[in-house]
Each structure stands twice: as C-alpha cells, then as structure tokens.
Amino acid sequence: MKPLYPIFLDISDRLCVVIGGGPVAERRVGGLLDAHARVRVVCLTATERLQQWAAMGRIELRMEPFQPVHLDDAMLVFAVTNEHTVNEEVARSAKERNLLVNVADAPEQGHFIVPSVVRRGDLCLCVATGGQQPKLTAQIADELAERYGTEYEKLLQLLGKLRSEILTATATDPQLRQEALERLHEQTPKLLAMIRAELDPEPEARAVLNQLLRPWLSQSSPKEGQR
Incomplete structure (x- = not known):
C-alpha cells in the first residue's frame, strides 16, 4: 500500500x-x-x-x-x-x-x-495498518478503548463549554486568552480524576478560571460614573 x-x-x-x-x-x-x-x-x-x-x-x-x-x-x-x-x-x-x-x-x-474507531463523544481515536493487518488494528483499538474510557466524553464536554466561555470573555485580549486556555489545560488531570471519582469537576475548574479572569473582567467593566 x-x-x-x-x-x-x-x-x-x-x-x-x-x-x-x-x-x-x-x-x-x-x-x-x-x-x-x-x-x-x-x-x-x-x-x-x-x-x-x-x-x-x-x-x-x-x-x-x-x-x-x-x-x-x-x-x-x-x-x-x-x-x-x-x-x-x-x-x-x-x-x-x-x-x-x-x-x-x-x-x-x-x-x-x-480505520478501527474508538469514540468518546468528540474524542475520536482511529487506528489503521494500511489494510495489511486488520486483526492487529482491532487489537490496538481495543487497547485504546480500555485506556480512554467514557470519562473522556464528560471531560471534553466540560472543556468545550469552558473554552467557549473563555473565548467570549477574552475576545479583546489574546494574551489573556492564551494564558486562560493553558491554565485550563493544566487542570485536565485533576478534572479527569474527579470525573473518575464521580465528582462534579466544574466548580473546581471555574474557581481556577475565575481567579485568573477576575482582574481583567473588573478592568473591562464600566466604572460607576461611566454607566
């Protein structure tokens, strides 16, 4: 091939x-x-x-x-x-x-x-061996399915929701946007662990982002005399 x-x-x-x-x-x-x-x-x-x-x-x-x-x-x-x-x-x-x-x-x-496909919501993992070894392809796909469980679907739903909010809140500040997105990414292992423990990870993620975004949001809000 x-x-x-x-x-x-x-x-x-x-x-x-x-x-x-x-x-x-x-x-x-x-x-x-x-x-x-x-x-x-x-x-x-x-x-x-x-x-x-x-x-x-x-x-x-x-x-x-x-x-x-x-x-x-x-x-x-x-x-x-x-x-x-x-x-x-x-x-x-x-x-x-x-x-x-x-x-x-x-x-x-x-x-x-x-290819063999493993789907976890928006997460899509594909494996192919050029059509040469279908059984090996299926074996690797099974290993990926075990490694990446349904918790990744919930994780991506949360990350996608928060990412959309970050893009809106930092529309005029690309540097802050990048920093917020990186901070969100840093939280991924903790959020994933919470999902696996059947805990709600959203409050934890929002607390981190609110702390980061609050100074910028307060600066961009209209002053009392400017309303």
Whole structure:
C-alpha cells in the first residue's frame, strides 16, 4: 500500500452509498450513521439490522443489483459485497464519476481505507495498518478503548463549554486568552480524576478560571460614573 493521508471528513447530511448488505456493510453503515450521514444501501440480501434501520427510516435500502445510477449524488462509496467482480465494478463506476471509493476486499483498488474507531463523544481515536493487518488494528483499538474510557466524553464536554466561555470573555485580549486556555489545560488531570471519582469537576475548574479572569473582567467593566 502507498502511504495514506489521514483526514477527518464532515459528512453530516451528505449521501454515502454502501454496496453490499452483509456484516461488513452493517459496520460501515453504523459508522456513517454515527457521523450523521445520509446512507443508501444497495444489495440483494441485507442483515436484520440493516432492514431494521431501513424500516425506521434511518437508511435508504434498495434490494436490487448494483447499477452506476445508484452512485448519483454520493460523496463517498463503499464496495463491500462478497463478490469481487461486483466490487470491481463499483470501484470502476465510482472512479469514472470522480468519487472516493473504499473497496473492502482489495484496498489498493480504492482511494481510502476505513480505520478501527474508538469514540468518546468528540474524542475520536482511529487506528489503521494500511489494510495489511486488520486483526492487529482491532487489537490496538481495543487497547485504546480500555485506556480512554467514557470519562473522556464528560471531560471534553466540560472543556468545550469552558473554552467557549473563555473565548467570549477574552475576545479583546489574546494574551489573556492564551494564558486562560493553558491554565485550563493544566487542570485536565485533576478534572479527569474527579470525573473518575464521580465528582462534579466544574466548580473546581471555574474557581481556577475565575481567579485568573477576575482582574481583567473588573478592568473591562464600566466604572460607576461611566454607566
């Protein structure tokens, strides 16, 4: 495999087409739905979960042989059937339309591979071995999932909230903004430990930031005679 360029795509409300209806297709669709994509699945037989998603209106399911027209308006294409010749046809049709395509059984025939993913809210950890060692990829992903638990989702929610408030409060003072963001980052280990102990870390974080920002806020507030 050639060296690959890692990238995170915003596919929210963008059409992604999955050709195939087996377990691999189901995993691809699940990941696409997590990213809020619109999903079209084309296959002759579909797993029970794919059928359930279709019944719920979460995906468009077309139980028919692949045709190039199925790729209309797509942003990404996934060829994941158990028929190599069909996957080749999907890849060829996608390339003719200048669409990015992933080919499950022949990664070198596509434009990208799908890594193993560990999600903790906005934290997204991806592992890939260039399509060469899927089992090793899965093993490393499992290790990351154990290392980075659900507490990181709560941590990122809090940090994101406080960061937004810092940016607003220091809109005219870039130096103070940087100092406040660095101070917030320094608090990360303590906040994480509090979350793991099932304690609310927000008061602790706010106390540190308020102490830092109070002098600036008092200076920027209107004086009594200026109101």
